[in-house]
Each structure stands twice: as C-alpha cells, then as structure tokens.
Amino acid sequence: MTARAVPVPPPVTDPQGLERLIEALDGAGGATRYIGGWVRDTLLGQAPQDIDVATRLSPQEVESRAQAAGLNTWSSASGIAHGTIGVVVGGKSFEVTTLRRDVATDGRHATVAFTEDWQEDAARRDFTINALSADPLTGEVHDYFGGLDDLAEGRVRFIGEPAQRIAEDHLRILRFFRFHARFGKGTPDAASYAACVARAKDLMALSRERIAAELVKLLAVADPLATVEAMLEGGLFAPVVPEITDAARLAALLSAERAAGVAPDGLRRLAALLPPSPVVAEQVAARLRLSKLERKRLALAAEPDGTTVAERQAYAIGVESAVDRLLLADEPQAARRIEHWQRPSFPLSGGDLIAMGLTAGPAVATTLRAIEQRWVREGFPAKAVLDGYAREAVTAVVGPAG
Incomplete structure (x- = not known):
C-alpha cells in the first residue's frame, strides 16, 4: 500500500x-x-x-x-x-x-x-x-x-482477475470502456480488454435501461472515438446494438462539434453511430427503452430535412434536434448560430382571420397553416407584415370586399 x-x-x-x-x-x-x-x-x-x-x-x-x-x-x-x-x-x-x-x-x-x-x-x-x-x-x-x-x-485496469470482476457485474464491461475513454491513454489495458471481448455476450443479461444509460455516458466523454473503435474491433456492440458497425460518422460529428463549440452530447453521438434511418433509430430506441423524448430526438436526428435553413429546422423540430441535424450534416457554423436561438411565437390566430372576414370552419385552420408556413419561409417578419400575408390569404378565399 x-x-x-x-x-x-x-x-x-x-x-x-x-x-x-x-x-x-x-x-x-x-x-x-x-x-x-x-x-x-x-x-x-x-x-x-x-x-x-x-x-x-x-x-x-x-x-x-x-x-x-x-x-x-x-x-x-x-x-x-x-x-x-x-x-x-x-x-x-x-x-x-x-x-x-x-x-x-x-x-x-x-x-x-x-x-x-x-x-x-x-x-x-x-x-x-x-x-x-x-x-x-x-x-x-x-x-x-x-x-x-x-x-x-492513464491506465484503466480491473482489480484482480478481470473475467471474475465482469462475472460479478456484467455492466463493468461498458464501464471499463467509459472509464478508458475518460481517463485512459493509448490502447486499453490488454488483460482487461481481452476479458471484455471474451465476455461481451454477458451484456445481453443486463436490463436495456442500464445498457442505454452507460452507453450514453460513454459517448458523452470529451472524445470517445478511439474507445468506440476499440469496441467495434472487439465486437462489443454486436450483442446489444448490432446496428453500430462503423465510427466514420461519429468522427465527422466530433469534428463538427469542435468547430461549432457545442458541448458533447451522448444521444447525438449515438445517432451518429446508427445508420441514418428513422426506422432504425426507432427500433434501437425502443430496444434500449429510451424515454419518449429521447426516442423522438433520435428519430429526428436520422430523418432528412428538405430545408437547409437552420432557423426553419429549429422552428419545426426544436433547437436541440435542429442542432443535432446540422452537426450530423457537417454544418457547424449554422449549428452555432442557432444553439441559443429563441423560437418566436406565431402571433396570429383563427379569430384574427375570422375578424378579417373568413367564415368559421375548416378553411380557418387550413388558411392559418398556410400563412404560418409563409411566415417561416420569409424569416419570421414583424406582425405588420404578417397581417398583410393574412389579408392576402383571406382575400384569396372569400374574394375582395364589396
């Protein structure tokens, strides 16, 4: 001692x-x-x-x-x-x-x-x-x-016999890699790594919630890339998230995060490790029993968007998910620009359209949505400009006033 x-x-x-x-x-x-x-x-x-x-x-x-x-x-x-x-x-x-x-x-x-x-x-x-x-x-x-x-x-090493320590608590496999990602230098301790690889299937006995929590923590360290690559080489993801087969998108995301000055985020990085498919994201999220909000975010990160305007994405899906998409698309400057963006409230209601002469009914909601979409496309102009859009839309439906 x-x-x-x-x-x-x-x-x-x-x-x-x-x-x-x-x-x-x-x-x-x-x-x-x-x-x-x-x-x-x-x-x-x-x-x-x-x-x-x-x-x-x-x-x-x-x-x-x-x-x-x-x-x-x-x-x-x-x-x-x-x-x-x-x-x-x-x-x-x-x-x-x-x-x-x-x-x-x-x-x-x-x-x-x-x-x-x-x-x-x-x-x-x-x-x-x-x-x-x-x-x-x-x-x-x-x-x-x-x-x-x-x-x-900078060496993370099991106390005693690694295989025995893993047999005591299978989550120690993921903990080993998380601690190596945070504190380790160079390649993982050979004996500890070999034991984790040999007992990787033990992860299947754990609750999916425990696996998800530990995996997200691992991915949230400053730079998990080398550790993730070591896990891929050893087949550590195969028993629980076989969809993770490559770290190239993670490497690109880490670079984009650094360029944007955005804090590490384990869930975003998990999205980078998965194929860019909302269906796959939903399947993995369900298997890992992520919360509803986490499931939605993972699926949104995988879903392509027709617009490249950062503010439009943020308005439609929220700032956090928009930042995810932009970083995954290697647009760090746009992500930085909207990281603290405040979503404006749409300052028009169906009652306003009725007051302008539109008859109450289904046309009100349809017209309101069309006006909101134009307002977003035009960059969220002031209320006076929006009122002009509204009058044009109402006139298009009911015709010009007598």
Missing part, C-alpha cells in the same frame, strides 16, 4: 457542515474516509461531481451519530441493506456507505456483508483508480491495488 497527500476538499454550502459530518463519524479516529471518484478526480486536478464517504461504522450508527450532530438523514430498506445512509449537509445530500464485502453476485446484483477492513472493501470495487480512499483531515490517500500508478499512467 502507498500513500500520498492531496488537498482536503473545499466546503460545500455550509462551511462547517462537512466538518460536522466527519467529526460525527470519527474521521479523526480513522473510521471514515472519502472514497472513489472524489479521490480520483482530485488527484487529476478535476472538479469532483460528488463526495462519497465510506466508514467502518454500521448504517444504524451512522444514522444515529449524524442525527445527534443535528444533521438530517434519509434511508431506504434497500439502502440500509447495502450499507448506505443519506445525510443532508449544507443543503446537499451525501451518501455514507459502510465498508462491505461481496457474499454473492449474479452478474447484476450483489449480496453484501459489512466489514471494518478498508482493503476488503476496496477489493470489491471495479477498477484500481476507483479504489482509492483518502483521510478527510490529512488528505492522505490509501492505495491497495496500484491505482495511483495507474492513474498517473
């Missing part, structure tokens, strides 16, 4: 809140540490998204001590069974998890028992860079499996 000093994390909302939690959980006595992602990201100089806390204390004792310190807690039967208690500190929720060891796993779920052994808890984690823990007072990092060296060298 090695140790390294790193900065203690900054306070959250309440400057004393985090200190109160650590004090309540005997941080000074070594009973509680920061763990996992916070330690990893802090070492890399990145802003951690969450602070995860691990402790030797039982869930019941965590709850009791936190409440005695005046901190609100929350829990669930499932959470307690897995050792997790939620604590609210300075308006932010933290999860405090009791050290654990796996008793049984089935590739999706684990039955755990509690332990007081930090190394035993670290051994059940997936990758060496995620098994680091840090003293909350001194910043000393505890490393049981070479995670510090792996982090420095």
Whole structure:
C-alpha cells in the first residue's frame, strides 16, 4: 500500500457542515474516509461531481451519530441493506456507505456483508483508480491495488482477475470502456480488454435501461472515438446494438462539434453511430427503452430535412434536434448560430382571420397553416407584415370586399 497527500476538499454550502459530518463519524479516529471518484478526480486536478464517504461504522450508527450532530438523514430498506445512509449537509445530500464485502453476485446484483477492513472493501470495487480512499483531515490517500500508478499512467485496469470482476457485474464491461475513454491513454489495458471481448455476450443479461444509460455516458466523454473503435474491433456492440458497425460518422460529428463549440452530447453521438434511418433509430430506441423524448430526438436526428435553413429546422423540430441535424450534416457554423436561438411565437390566430372576414370552419385552420408556413419561409417578419400575408390569404378565399 502507498500513500500520498492531496488537498482536503473545499466546503460545500455550509462551511462547517462537512466538518460536522466527519467529526460525527470519527474521521479523526480513522473510521471514515472519502472514497472513489472524489479521490480520483482530485488527484487529476478535476472538479469532483460528488463526495462519497465510506466508514467502518454500521448504517444504524451512522444514522444515529449524524442525527445527534443535528444533521438530517434519509434511508431506504434497500439502502440500509447495502450499507448506505443519506445525510443532508449544507443543503446537499451525501451518501455514507459502510465498508462491505461481496457474499454473492449474479452478474447484476450483489449480496453484501459489512466489514471494518478498508482493503476488503476496496477489493470489491471495479477498477484500481476507483479504489482509492483518502483521510478527510490529512488528505492522505490509501492505495491497495496500484491505482495511483495507474492513474498517473492513464491506465484503466480491473482489480484482480478481470473475467471474475465482469462475472460479478456484467455492466463493468461498458464501464471499463467509459472509464478508458475518460481517463485512459493509448490502447486499453490488454488483460482487461481481452476479458471484455471474451465476455461481451454477458451484456445481453443486463436490463436495456442500464445498457442505454452507460452507453450514453460513454459517448458523452470529451472524445470517445478511439474507445468506440476499440469496441467495434472487439465486437462489443454486436450483442446489444448490432446496428453500430462503423465510427466514420461519429468522427465527422466530433469534428463538427469542435468547430461549432457545442458541448458533447451522448444521444447525438449515438445517432451518429446508427445508420441514418428513422426506422432504425426507432427500433434501437425502443430496444434500449429510451424515454419518449429521447426516442423522438433520435428519430429526428436520422430523418432528412428538405430545408437547409437552420432557423426553419429549429422552428419545426426544436433547437436541440435542429442542432443535432446540422452537426450530423457537417454544418457547424449554422449549428452555432442557432444553439441559443429563441423560437418566436406565431402571433396570429383563427379569430384574427375570422375578424378579417373568413367564415368559421375548416378553411380557418387550413388558411392559418398556410400563412404560418409563409411566415417561416420569409424569416419570421414583424406582425405588420404578417397581417398583410393574412389579408392576402383571406382575400384569396372569400374574394375582395364589396
């Protein structure tokens, strides 16, 4: 085991809140540490998204001590069974998890028992860079499996035997590639990669929701191209999304995103990996059980549009989907132009047409749609110009006034 000093994390909302939690959980006595992602990201100089806390204390004792310190807690039967208690500190929720060891796993779920052994808890984690823990007072990092060296060298590596770790939780296959895309340098760790390739069919046992969530996260990293190409070479997509066979469109999209200055988006990048077919997009979205909004967006990204005017597309399908289409069509400047475009409201109603002399009935809706289409084609002119369009349209239907 090695140790390294790193900065203690900054306070959250309440400057004393985090200190109160650590004090309540005997941080000074070594009973509680920061763990996992916070330690990893802090070492890399990145802003951690969450602070995860691990402790030797039982869930019941965590709850009791936190409440005695005046901190609100929350829990669930499932959470307690897995050792997790939620604590609210300075308006932010933290999860405090009791050290654990796996008793049984089935590739999706684990039955755990509690332990007081930090190394035993670290051994059940997936990758060496995620098994680091840090003293909350001194910043000393505890490393049981070479995670510090792996982090420095940009190597994502399973703890222990890769095939066994994958057998414990099949989602670790996709997690391996996501973490390699984010933290890895060069080619993936050979033993870990080989195990993922050999056990790729294990992904079929996972819920499609879990696969979708992990895949979108993977694609949302800054540059997933090399990782996706490695996955294609190893046949990793074949068991769950066999439609993904080539990364050329993804490469073009990444280039367009950079040119436009548009933030990475996992769903847009998934669209780039699929054949440009709304039917295929719908099939994949349904299989991955994406939300209705995500399904619609994926299908819209695959559907060709007759107009190349960015604002017209944004008006018709929304800014987000228009940006998707424009970037996929390699039009980064147009995408940048409309990224923050505000869709104008059509300032005309059927009542306005009736007031101009049009008889109530089906002709009102038909005429209104025609006027709106002209208004969009002409670049959304002012209300006075639109009123002129309306009078022309009404006259065309009812004839000139006596």
